[in-house]
Amino acid sequence: MIAFINVALLTLLAVVTVAIVRQRSLFAAVILSGIYSFLMASVLIVLDAVDVAMTEASVGAGISTVVLLATLHLIKTTESRSVRPRILPMFVVLGTGAFLVWGTLVMPPYGTADNIIHKHVVPRYINDTIKETGVPNIVTSVLADYRGYDTLGETTVIFTAGIGVMLLLGGRRRRTKSGQDGRSP
Amino acid sequence: MKLDLILRIGTKLILPFILLFALYVQFHGDFGPGGGFQAGVITAAMVILLAITFGIDAAQRIAPPWLVSRMVPVGVLIYAGTGVLGLLLGKNFLDYSVLLHDPVHGRELGIFMVEAGVLITVSGTMTSLFYAFAERGR
Structure with a gap:
């Protein structure tokens, strides 16, 4: 059953990816990338990574789609057709892809219990989380406590991104009081 | 604007539940999936849905821009x-x-x-990000 779900989801992912690449209308591409994110979230649920799945669904499919649509509101909505076929970028992309696939070949088989990553700090997190932090969800305790420093860095990244966008786009432009009728964005 | 009655009523019905779900994700993150990041994004999504349906002014009455932009550093x-x-x-x-x-x-x-802290920064950032784009498009 899991195998069937996996095959179905990965096939759909591939179909959506091809559709995004071939799509000239940016509006359709944005919606398709939202669909891609939802499919990815489903894949992550199948992989038992519910926290990541929730993030993918809310950020990838939700906020990203909305922000990209808001961007489309400001710019042209069709991708301009390239004049001639590009050979070099094609080779770069195929080469990078081949390298990535080659890299996965030497990875330990997925899901085996005696992988190196499962032997270092993971047993301590699994055994001692409740004793040490009183929080049953190991993901939360690792994110906020054991690896709190990393999460502080992540929060700072969000902060920096927000400040950057506000400085670039926000701009304290005084709105004129007249002629505002609550028009939807 | 009068014709999208279903959209408006539907949004009104669903908004409190989105916020409730965000709070659930935030405070239940110790036991189930979720946490500050996801809850912050869901909270921002509520404000964005409000802005999309009722216009950005209605959203800014509930989440004023000065507040959301200050939430960004406060969380950190x-x-x-x-x-x-x-x-x-x-x-x-x-x-x-x-x-x-x-x-x-x-x-x-x-x-x-x-x-x-993560909830405050993430929801503030995502909302002001949307405001920045939406106000630009006026």
């Missing part, structure tokens, strides 16, 4: 402040075990405060 400060608190009480930076008498409870409290 709460997070880092929790870490500095551990430093001041004689342990390492971000060691929460000294926050309360019982180290386990202290770490629980530390995780709670840190997640609150």
Whole structure:
């Protein structure tokens, strides 16, 4: 059953990816990338990574789609057709892809219990989380406590991104009081 | 604008539940999937849905721009402040075990405060990001 779900989801992912690449209308591409994110979230649920799945669904499919649509509101909505076929970028992309696939070949088989990553700090997190932090969800305790420093860095990244966008786009432009009728964005 | 009645009523019905779900994700993150990041995004999604359906002015009455833009640094400060608190009480930076008498409870409290900081920064950032784009398009 899991195998069937996996095959179905990965096939759909591939179909959506091809559709995004071939799509000239940016509006359709944005919606398709939202669909891609939802499919990815489903894949992550199948992989038992519910926290990541929730993030993918809310950020990838939700906020990203909305922000990209808001961007489309400001710019042209069709991708301009390239004049001639590009050979070099094609080779770069195929080469990078081949390298990535080659890299996965030497990875330990997925899901085996005696992988190196499962032997270092993971047993301590699994055994001692409740004793040490009183929080049953190991993901939360690792994110906020054991690896709190990393999460502080992540929060700072969000902060920096927000400040950057506000400085670039926000701009304290005084709105004129007249002629505002609550028009939807 | 009068014709999208279903959209408006539907949005009105669903908004409190989105916020409730965000709070659930935030405070239940210790037990189930979720946490500050996801809850912050869901909270921002509520404001964005409101803005899309009722116009950005309605959203800015509930989440005024001055508030959301101030939430961005406040969350980071709460997070880092929790870490500095551990430093001041004689342990390492971000060691929460000294926050309360019982180290386990202290770490629980530390995780709670840190997640609150993440929630505030993420929801503030996502909302002001949307505001920045939407106001530009006027």
